[in-house]
Amino acid sequence: xxxxxxxxxxxxxxxxxxxxxxxxxxxxxxxxxxxxxxxxxxxxxxxxxxxxxxxxxxxxxxxxxxxxxxxxxxxxxxxxxxxxxxxxxxxxxxxxxxxxxxxxxxxxxxxxxxxxxxxxxxxxxxxxxxxxxxxxxxxxxxxxxxxxxxxxxxxxxxxxxxxxxxxxxxxxxxxxxxxxxxxxxxxxxxxxxxxxxxxxxxxxxxxxxxxxxxxxxxxxxxxxxxxxxxxxxxxxxxxxxxxxxxxxxxxxxxxxxxxxxxxxxxxxxxxxxxxxxxxxxxxxxxxxxxxxxxxxxxxxxxxxxxxxxxxxxxxxxxxxxxxxxxxxxxxxxxxxxxxxxxxxxxxxxxxxxxxxxxxxxxxxxxxxxxxxxxxxxxxxxxxxxxxxxxxxxxxxxxxxxxxxxxxxxxxxxxxxxxxxxxxxxxxxxxxxxxxxxxxxx
Ligand code: NAD
Numbered sequence: 001x002x003x004x005x006x007x008x009x010x011x012x013x014x015x016x017x018x019x020x021x022x023x024x025x026x027x028x029x030x031x032x033x034x035x036x037x038x039x040x041x042x043x044x045x046x047x048x049x050x051x052x053x054x055x056x057x058x059x060x061x062x063x064x065x066x067x068x069x070x071x072x073x074x075x076x077x078x079x080x081x082x083x084x085x086x087x088x089x090x091x092x093x094x095x096x097x098x099x100x101x102x103x104x105x106x107x108x109x110x111x112x113x114x115x116x117x118x119x120x121x122x123x124x125x126x127x128x129x130x131x132x133x134x135x136x137x138x139x140x141x142x143x144x145x146x147x148x149x150x151x152x153x154x155x156x157x158x159x160x161x162x163x164x165x166x167x168x169x170x171x172x173x174x175x176x177x178x179x180x181x182x183x184x185x186x187x188x189x190x191x192x193x194x195x196x197x198x199x200x201x202x203x204x205x206x207x208x209x210x211x212x213x214x215x216x217x218x219x220x221x222x223x224x225x226x227x228x229x230x231x232x233x234x235x236x237x238x239x240x241x242x243x244x245x246x247x248x249x250x251x252x253x254x255x256x257x258x259x260x261x262x263x264x265x266x267x268x269x270x271x272x273x274x275x276x277x278x279x280x281x282x283x284x285x286x287x288x289x290x291x292x293x294x295x296x297x298x299x300x301x302x303x304x305x306x307x308x309x310x311x312x313x314x315x316x317x318x319x320x321x322x323x324x325x326x327x328x329x330x331x332x333x334x335x336x337x338x339x340x341x342x343x344x345x346x347x348x349x350x351x352x353x354x355x356x357x358x359x360x361x362x363x364x365x366x367x368x369x370x371x372x373x374x375x376x377x378x379x380x381x382x383x384x385x386x387x388x389x390x391x392x393x394x395x396x397x398x399x400x401x402x403x404x405x406x407x408x409x410x411x412x413x414x415x416x417x418x419x420x421x422x423x424x425x426x427x428x429x430x431x432x433x434x435x436x437x438x439x440x441x
Pocket of ligand 1: 209210211212213214215216233234235238256257258259281282283284304331332333334376377378379380381382383384385
């Protein structure tokens with residue numbers, strides 16, 4: 001559904017009026033297109049104290065942006081604060097960013113590099129945790145469609161682990177992601193044949209559940225753009241829409257209810273050469289306050305959103321259908337983080353996904369060479385949110401740092417980042433794609 005307010009504030013009289021009334025000023029976000037694949041302008045590389053990781057400059061040099069140490073109008077700023085190990089070192093963070101933050105171009109990016117807070121050194125832990133509060137606050141201040149994130153690289157590790165993450169965060173693909181903390185593991189991608197940067201998923205098969213429409217169809221489309229052979233799965237009742245989506249993307253349609261007892265076997269049969277990327281996107285809502293919620297509404301949401309995800313994941317991993325180097329991406333929601341009235345069942349199912357990802361990620365990597373991550377969308381413009389009553393819908397759209405709803409493609413780009421062959425160090429993470437929603441922040 002069109003965001004008329006965003007259009008209104010895009011006109012001179014609309015901007016004048018809404019400014020006078022003190023209303024939100026959403027900036028139109030610049031998303032990835034073939035013609036605009038990169039941010040426009042230089043990347044300013046700053047350091048707070050000495051770096052505690054190796055190879056940052058080298059990784060930034062491959063970001064596709066000209067890296068500079070000084071500029072009037074950076075499109076992106078990367079502050080290496082990995083060496084900040086004491087509260088006093090936070091002064092270096094202020095000293096580095098204070099003079100330049102105002103010059104960031106509209107739609108710009110700030111990425112702070114930190115390290116994991118230490119369980120042994122409470123001074124280091126305090127200083128590094130301080131960066132989280134700093135980043136989340138700066139995300140609320142920058143405005144004009146700019147975003148701010150914190151990427152934690154293990155102490156003494158190599159910045160190479162952050163390469164795919166920086167490529168994503170420093171590009172138009174992450175337009176609706178802000179105020180996020182991403183904690184990387186030490187793993188780096190096993191060097192294989194260099195992936196085609198325009199089609200990094202070439203040779204991989206990706207299966208997306210709930211892909212007839214909405215976010216799932218966008219995920220399928222972005223994975224196909226990145227070179228994957230795509231299978232789109234949806235309930236048999238959505239067969240026509242599913243086949244239209246498959247035709248449009250050059251994908252294969254698999255009409256199947258993901259809750260069917262033999263769903264994993266049917267998926268395995270559809271991918272005789274194994275699966276490189278499995279995206280659990282299918283989801284339903286059956287909202288009622290708990291006091292009014294019958295058992296069947298409760299059970300169906302837990303079954304589709306959580307139980308079937310657990311079951312098919314377990315069975316496909318056990319059967320070796322998901323190849324080494326494979327990627328599993330599940331779909332949570334900010335409702336699973338913040339909670340929501342009338343959504344005890346939905347929020348429980350989505351919080352369950354977060355539990356699944358955090359627990360299984362490290363073991364799946366050790367036992368199968370597979371990463372497990374989740375996206376947690378905020379307010380995304382789909383049929384699901386078009387059905388929300390007007391006032392709640394408007395609140396959902398505006399209550400975030402970017403003052404607008406996201407698009408299905410924003411979630412899809414995050415899934416594609418998890419799916420990258422060199423995203424090996426990204427594991428057990430839950431990325432909110434919510435424009436830094438105030439809910440659960
Ligand atoms: P949607 O309703 O437009 O699409 C969901 C798809 O899943 C539908 O095509 C549906 O047929 C399919 N599906 C449902 N049950 C299924 C089953 N048993 N087997 C196979 N397919 C099934 O929803 P959407 O807005 O595109 O949401 C996609 C995912 O994102 C869901 O998991 C949802 O909970 C999550 N999410 C959405 C938002 C949002 O703002 N739209 C926010 C947070 C999370």
